[in-house]
Amino acid sequence: MNPTIELLHQHRSIRKFTHQRISSDLFEAVLRAGQCAATSSHLQAYTLIHVTDMAKREVLVELTGGQKYVADASDFLVFCADMKRPSEAARNSGADAVSGTTEQLLVASVDVALMAQNMVIAAESEGLGVCYIGGIRNAPAEVSELLNLPDQVYPVFGLCLGYPDQNPETKPRMPLEAILKENNYTSADTQAHVEGFDATMEEYYLARTEGNKSSNWSKQLHPLFTTRLRLHMKEFLKKRGLGIR
Amino acid sequence: MNPTIELLHQHRSIRKFTHQRISSDLFEAVLRAGQCAATSSHLQAYTLIHVTDMAKREVLVELTGGQKYVADASDFLVFCADMKRPSEAARNSGADAVSGTTEQLLVASVDVALMAQNMVIAAESEGLGVCYIGGIRNAPAEVSELLNLPDQVYPVFGLCLGYPDQNPETKPRMPLEAILKENNYTSADTQAHVEGFDATMEEYYLARTEGNKSSNWSKQLHPLFTTRLRLHMKEFLKKRGLGIR
Numbered sequence: 001m002n003p004t005i006e007l008l009h010q011h012r013s014i015r016k017f018t019h020q021r022i023s024s025d026l027f028e029a030v031l032r033a034g035q036c037a038a039t040s041s042h043l044q045a046y047t048l049i050h051v052t053d054m055a056k057r058e059v060l061v062e063l064t065g066g067q068k069y070v071a072d073a074s075d076f077l078v079f080c081a082d083m084k085r086p087s088e089a090a091r092n093s094g095a096d097a098v099s100g101t102t103e104q105l106l107v108a109s110v111d112v113a114l115m116a117q118n119m120v121i122a123a124e125s126e127g128l129g130v131c132y133i134g135g136i137r138n139a140p141a142e143v144s145e146l147l148n149l150p151d152q153v154y155p156v157f158g159l160c161l162g163y164p165d166q167n168p169e170t171k172p173r174m175p176l177e178a179i180l181k182e183n184n185y186t187s188a189d190t191q192a193h194v195e196g197f198d199a200t201m202e203e204y205y206l207a208r209t210e211g212n213k214s215s216n217w218s219k220q221l222h223p224l225f226t227t228r229l230r231l232h233m234k235e236f237l238k239k240r241g242l243g244i245r
Numbered sequence: 246m247n248p249t250i251e252l253l254h255q256h257r258s259i260r261k262f263t264h265q266r267i268s269s270d271l272f273e274a275v276l277r278a279g280q281c282a283a284t285s286s287h288l289q290a291y292t293l294i295h296v297t298d299m300a301k302r303e304v305l306v307e308l309t310g311g312q313k314y315v316a317d318a319s320d321f322l323v324f325c326a327d328m329k330r331p332s333e334a335a336r337n338s339g340a341d342a343v344s345g346t347t348e349q350l351l352v353a354s355v356d357v358a359l360m361a362q363n364m365v366i367a368a369e370s371e372g373l374g375v376c377y378i379g380g381i382r383n384a385p386a387e388v389s390e391l392l393n394l395p396d397q398v399y400p401v402f403g404l405c406l407g408y409p410d411q412n413p414e415t416k417p418r419m420p421l422e423a424i425l426k427e428n429n430y431t432s433a434d435t436q437a438h439v440e441g442f443d444a445t446m447e448e449y450y451l452a453r454t455e456g457n458k459s460s461n462w463s464k465q466l467h468p469l470f471t472t473r474l475r476l477h478m479k480e481f482l483k484k485r486g487l488g489i490r
Contacts, residue, residue, distance in 0.1 A: 004370035093463035097470035113358035125249035218338040225342035234347040
């Protein structure tokens, strides 16, 4: 393994940060590395809101379900999918630009994710820790209002960046055979893979908690499919002019 | 800049590959590095179809609009957002799992992208070249049929991997100020940024073609908003049980 691949293998989310601030030079280097990621048709369909206003950070702690590290991290960014800027550009060149397609919603969301992941690698290569905050979609309308997001722009996730004040283990992943298939999607082995990974995760939780937490993958996913569904997303996006057609 | 950040800065899409095949060890190392990316709530909502059947590769060349490198690359993967596996896991633990939410569509699409980008970094760190193939969404129903994708699974993009047989320049990006905002989304400077970047890209195209290609960013985006809209995506996803509610 070369050092870059080794670095990728060391990833884990950091939720406790020291008070050390990230220098503006390093912060900028991380952002510029993010911009180097592939972008569909050169759209660069992203805008990042750097939330430096601590009052806003505290509101975001609440809106994301009480995730204190949103305020404690040296820096917090809200990654927005942005089809407004490229649409305006296309109109400049005379396009009667169609907006609000599901395709645009997906393209912009993927563009955002590719950029963010490049930033994460750059940040971790400099000893920083990060945590993606999907909880930004708990209250996307409130987040959009707080940050004055216009139509055709939506908050996909947040990202905490800072110097780690904890050193958690990396978390197991499904065996490669479970997620990689050749030429065809086959489902026959899904149950076996799920059960096998349940056993892996049960062991992981027991070991981490000295036998106090008995859970597994399936049990951990349970609430995601019932109580934490973010059923508002469809209506929210529609109101913001995304994914309409 | 450390070597990892330097590597990120060197990214460009590769569309011409040598005949050298990627060894199975390296291919596996790249995939495993991909799995180390952050995954929302540990969902790992992705399945990768490794297309080794050359007849299928040729069909995919056609379906993606004649992109020959889909067949020529050493390896070609179709990255699928997969909510089927985690849904089954949740049901195992007794959840009356709701499926087809827009939130799930977005979560899975982002999961796929984070994993893919980690793979891209790992691949490039070993001297491989890659090209994302968004054209997989030109004909998502046909691609799904070709690869036997079940409901709750959709092809987000493809990825060519191989040894580069070309050395294209990196492509300019918007200035950082255009995509980074502090605390609020402000639109006042959008036009100026678009015009500035149009000038950058005009210069880039002229220099690359010895004055033969006069274009700019806005002009390049024009067709994306008119003829190549992939307006089928909404209906396609609905049929596959994704983004319904």
